[in-house]
Amino acid sequence: MTYDLVIKGGNVVLRDSVVTADIGIKDEKIACIAEQITDDAKEVINANGQFVMPGMIDTHVHISEPGRTEWEGFETGSKSLAAGGTTSYVEMPLNALPATTNKAALDLKLEAAIDQNYVDYSFYGGLVPDNLDKLQELSDAGVQAFKCFLSDITSDIPDDFVNVDDYTLYKGMQKLAELGHILCIHAENPSVTSKLSEEMMREGRTTAMDYVDSRPIFTEVEAVQRALLFAKETGCKLHLVHISTSEAIQAITQARREGVDVTVETCTHYLALTAEDVAEIGPRAKCQPPLRKAKDQAKLWDELMAGNIDWLTSDHSPCTEDLKEGNLFEAWGGISGAQNNVDIMFDLAVKQRGLSINKFVDLIATNPSKRFNLPNKGEISVAKDADIILVDPNSSYTLKREDLYYKNKHSAYEGREIDCRVTKTILRGNVVYDLEQGIVGNPKGKLMSANDNK
Template sequence: MTFDLVFRARRVVTPDGEIAGAVGVRDGRVAAIEPSLDGARVITLADDEVLLPGLVDTHVHVNDPGRSEWEGFETATLAAAAGGVTTIVDMPLNSLPPTVDVAALEVKRKTARGRVHTDVGFWGGIIPGNLPDLRGLHDAGVFGFKCFLLHSGVDEFPQVQPAEFSAALEELGSFDALTIVHAEDAHTVTDSLPDYAGFLASRPPSAETIAIEQVIETARRTGARAHVLHLSNAGALPVIAAAKRDGVRITVETCPHYLTFTAEEIGDRATQFKCCPPIREAANREGLWRGLADGTIDLVASDHSPCTPELKAGDFATAWGGIASLQLGLPAVWTQARQRGHALTDVVRWMASSPADQVGLARKGRVAVGGDADFCVFAPDDAFVVDRAKLRHRNPVTPYHGRPLAGVVRQTWLRGQEITGTDPLGRLLTRGDS
């Protein structure tokens, strides 16, 4: 057998664990994994490098079109590739128009076409009044549907009320579509004060727990699939675990910033840390890590939600709530994971194979025969200090600036081609691409 490309490595992370060997690529797919292979081109990894699958980030706000000064498809996918991410799924809000009908989806696809350096899929949105549009969006290939149980932060993407949420899950359950939910209770969240303590108090843990209980009970009654986005409250994990044991079709994610930062370290003017729900105390962070370890939390996604520096200025009552971290998720999570005894195989499960499984991308997120030849060449023992000026996303705002992290992404490959930033290699994905 001949191969277009062969990777040889002392360490390759596969679904069966970490091995030493060679990965043969033909026509953009993994064609063989053997102790030794030869090919037209051979890449031999350095002794300190590990071959990982390309990561899959299912929670990215690209904001394009309409708010491209916040981010854009070119800059977002360059940042993703620099972080070892080869597939992103774009959220339906913060762009104009929001992705709440097929016409808006086509506007977004037209904007992205020919400009993406990674593969890109799209979520649809649920807002009041668009129930008749959901089946059309599903048939057009979105990976699922996002809704908010409180104000989204932008007026063109309104929250759904309980009756609307229930009707949406009834409809989506009829064709087994996935609903992803920003789960904070509108009646519990209050106006923020300017300092971090006031902001944290305005969005207490109970706001998440109450909303998650609503999601669980609606999913239980309708039989629909539901996913809780960006969990920050570890106190909600027992409720989620119990629902899973009962057979409710519920999954949950958390984010690198909740696994890295703590409320105790955030200053009263450090609005680069503002996100919703908020970063909580150190003890809560450890609870999230336990939830990952025992499987209650299914995956880790960035919730990359960038904006201009001007919108991040001010105080915690007025600044935009969102963290830009698409390029830094892998080293951020690995830095914390290794301190707690986790292996790279765990990180790959949380950030590659589980997100791919969630959205039905069977060829993504794993180094396996038949899968896409999407790879991240990662040096786990190398280290760097984050410099916001060197990040590839559009605006140099991030809470990670100045933070030392372990693990350096040295190369990222998409379907057997190295992503260099010169030519956009990415494709626009639809649900069922596998």
């Protein structure tokens, strides 16, 4: 056989082991994993000294095209993902305009995404108070999952995204349980957080720590518990997004023991940055839920190391730089993070805290591929898509603005020294990012429709 590509001599991360091996790729699939491949190959990559692992599957990405394309577009967003070692992503139903709450809006995104993506992609549908009758058509159109907000997300812009009330949450969960879909939830109690924010603004309390205190831990926990109760009542499959606290993780873990079909993610920024860092970084580090205090972050790390968190995401939520001006209450809330998940978390979790490399791969690839029914992704195994990244554990660098591929080149991680590096990203056997060359070739990303695997 003549392979399209052979990756030679890397430390290949398999399901339960790490082996020094060659990988042969043919027709975009992994065709062979062997101690040594001697057959001909059109291209050979030397991976000596590097880890060879599946590309990250980022299930929490905001691309703002169409409607707010000046914030982020499919081209720049997917380049950032590729440069960071992500080979597939699922795009949230906001912040584009119109929000993806009906098939017509989904069709606009599908059209905008054609021939722009450097990695594979799929879409969420949204659950909002006025679209209960649109969930079926979004499901039929192949969305991977649905998303709603329990936190305050109001807008006076037509067709923008808004949060659900409890009735919509209940009826939406009933319908999604019938359809067999996962509902992903942003869980914060909006009544408390909005009033605390108003109170602090009136009193002129606008420091970084004031912002954190306006969204206390119990507001996340209460909303999580409410979502879990509704899921138990309706039988809806649930996924809690960007959870920031151990207390919420404990509630989710207990519900899982009681039979609730629930998974949970956290984000790189909750493990890499603390509330104490926000005073120095400023609004670039503003997000919801907020970054937590160091003592609370330490407990979140305990949950990750104990295996109580299912996977990691970026919650890449970009905007133009002018929207990051002002105090922490006024600035746009969202961290641009798509490009620095694999490297930062490999550094923090594997190198600094001793997490096994196999558990790390579960967190970035294998677990989300299973939950989101992406059977060709998430693992280095024969017949799977050849979505592969190379990570050099002995290469350190300091992240600079000019390294970023975002449309708006700002990040809460600017100036951070990272003690490993993604050197290659391979999408279905095609090199799409190389450390020396940057982004390689034209966009090769394909749509992943949920209908493909029904």
